[in-house]
Amino acid sequence: MANLYRGRNQIMSFRISIPPNRRAALRLLSSVRQQLLAALASETDASGRTQADIARELGVNRSVISRFLSGSRDMMVGNLAEVAWALDREVAITLGEAGSGIKSRDIAAEAVPATVMVNASEEAEKYGAEVYRMETSVSGLTVQLAMSPTPASQSSPTGNPVFLAGE
């Protein structure tokens, strides 16, 4: 529901309130989108393959790929892996330990932002991967999404077994 948030200063600000778990999901989708677009651009530059080629390889309509690559759909992790494969990428997702400084769950009431960090870890650089790390202030989960252009080992960049992120 859209709420008019009364900021602490005289000048008002506008915000749409959604549950913090939804906000965390949207942040991850946004990150996935950025990576998929970058991967497609890189692949097109390198090999000339287009969205249509990707769709053909996966046996789906081009509009399906467009939606995946736009990141506006809440795709299943398996589908993400298939699209990544078609882009000559591999995906590794790990759940890390909860971050420090966990804030109140009720961030709709308090203007306390969730911590969002985007960086490349040293480990990921070793594998030529890009790692995006996002901490949520509610679930305490750290989700790392690594998309590597090189053939990945069976384990994640951290050496731990790869398993799927959950809610």
Add this chain to the structure above:
Amino acid sequence: MATLTELQERGRLEEVEDISLVPGQKRRELYIMVPEASDDVRRVVGRYTATWNPSLSISDQMVQLFHDFISGKSLHHPEDFHVLLEVEDGIWELKTDDVRFFGWFPDKDNFVIATVGYADMVKDGKYASFISTALFRRKDLALNDGKFIQGEEPNNVISHFHTA
């Protein structure tokens, strides 16, 4: 001539806030006309259901778009879905699968939302009407004496359209 700050102080404009961004992560600014466009948002959120992208609610789609815009992320979408499109006389359409925002850029990387519509309604013969509404509201607000960024390509109005 009314500036952004003056219009905010008068309560005619509000800056759209993204609480997930820490200081330093904001790359662009998004404003919404009050009460015109803020009422539009409430109506669209309260009355309609996402149909073109049912995996994300109307609110989710708005929040995600606001986040991507304000944080400076790439708004480029592959081939057939233009998230940002110039429509007429400096009025731009910023959109999600199910929502359409019409407004203008008084400065580069600053967007003012003038009116908001549910996609299916906009597509149902109301497109010109939304554009007219946006043109009227821009003139009525008189921000910077109605000046706006000219240009037809997204790169004319925002930075890093293709790359984050």
